[in-house]
Amino acid sequence: MSKKLKAVIIGPGNIGTDLLMKMMRSDWVEPVWMVGIDPESEGLKRAQEFGLKTSSTGVDGILDHIIEDDIRVAFDATSAYVHAENSRKLNELGVIMVDLTPAAIGPFCVPPVNLKQHASQLEMNVNMVTCGGQATIPMVAAVSQVQDVEYGEIVATVSSRSVGPGTRQNIDEFTRTTSGAVEAVGGADKGKAIIIINPAEPPLMMRDTIHCLTKTTPDQAAITESVHNMVKEVQKYVPGYKLVNGPIFDGNKVSVFMEVEGLGDFLPKYAGNLDIMTAAGLRTAEMFAEEAYKGEITLPERG
């Protein structure tokens, strides 16, 4: 038996295609199917060129192939509106769902913070929060792992070109989901998230600011070490994750300034916000594969 988990990507757009390119290099996940709804779409054609099987009739078009092709993991890069149905149909067949939409019907997953826990429990649907969440919540967690954080605030600044119509039509969803995850995953008692879209040309690299208010005087040495360690953890799957300044301390306020450069697979390098989503999604599936290979978890039985 191959150690690789076979995968389907739903949504052949920018995110799905970038994810595919990363997945083709993976030792743990093998892309088999690309699913879309438009037979003429560029994304499906590209996937075919890369040797994938494709379906243009949505998730329904591949349900009959899941068992025979031994598909174990799915990535949903469509929209929150259709995710719940996609997830239900595939979960029923024993496919683990990695949710890259804002639907968030499963628990939030930020790999260096709580992926291990989700994988060990064989969580069948995990949600990748938001781009801003992936870039900042590791830093909130780095502080809250040292001492209690009563307030965590993140500011994500992204280039206009990297923000698609879905995010624009429901920008409140970014704000709510990210602030919720700053609390639930980051460990802050209260969270706040701000997103700024900048149209400068050439496009600016994604940048993120993280502020935490600690309950007691911050232990500067311990927090600084924790932040540096966490940066290294994220760099394992996003090499362009960079600490620009900080942590700096002002009373009980701890501030960290980050920049995220993408790998430039399908999406341009400045779109670190999109890259960190696809990289985190893939990292998540890889962890499930590793745990299954080591026998730490047992994938759903197949007849």
Add this chain to the structure above:
Amino acid sequence: MDLKGKNVKLHDMSLRDGMHAKRHQLSLEQMVAVSTGLDDAGIPLIEVTHGDGLGGSSLNYGFPAHTDEEYLNAVVPKMKNAKISALLLPGIGTVDHLKMANDCGVSTIRVATHCTEADVSEQHIGMAAKMEMDTVGFLMMAHMVSAEKILEQAKLMESYGANCIYCTDSAGYMLPDEVTEKIGLLRAELNPNTEIGFHGHHNMGMAIANSLAAVEAGAVRIDGSVAGLGAGAGNTPLEVFVAVLERMQANHGIDLYKIMDVAEDVVVPLMDQPIRVDRDALTLGYAGVYSSFLLFAQRAEAKYGIQARDILVELGRRGTVGGQEDMIEDLALTMAKDRGLI
């Protein structure tokens, strides 16, 4: 210039843009004193919100002395004739804040985006229009793009349900000809029932001249603040603008002496620093930088020893937009490292 008989609706910014100059620390008593004075002077519309709009309360922009809800609940019931507006920046505030403001009795919602990003305002403008509020689309940093681009973005906001569109000179960069061109194109091309507004800053000393140009080109709503209490070198000083409109025989509906007295007796005494075109405020206008960056850059200068002017010029060069206050400390740290100061 002939503005005789033109109607101008003045919109006061002292209690919203002025919050930047006060680091969002106005007391409820000060809010009530200013707003009742303005109401008595005949100002029809007064904005009351955190400087960065509903939900602006944050480490990034500053925690205010009171919540938006507390300010609104203090001011709205005290108004005899004036209506109250609130500002909302998508990405900072959400429709939940909008509903809260509506519940507090706010009549006008102004949804503000960067001048090229109007499509993030659809859900907020749509919701405000659905609640039958006076709904304004507010295009910030309008000096950064062409008149045609402003029009394209204005049409988006209009299509979402805005009944008024603002051309906003957030950096105080524009000169009158640019105001004439942009307001004129909006007036010519938008729905005739859509009102046009102009929001100026005095960083280049042009706020009065620009506001007059806006009225001449077809704007009916003009923002200003008493004694100029606002970000940067302040907004169009309302008492001055009223006196000018009076001389030009435009219809403004304001009691000049009363608004002069609010400026002198109520607003000037509560200022933390004089609101004037100092070298840093002038740099905002000259370099085209968002006016509320002023105090942040001055604080970074005090902390890291990099001149505020140098920081602001670099922020302008990098094309920063409204809301990027976090960039200021980050940049100051980088500049201080490069110069061997830290």
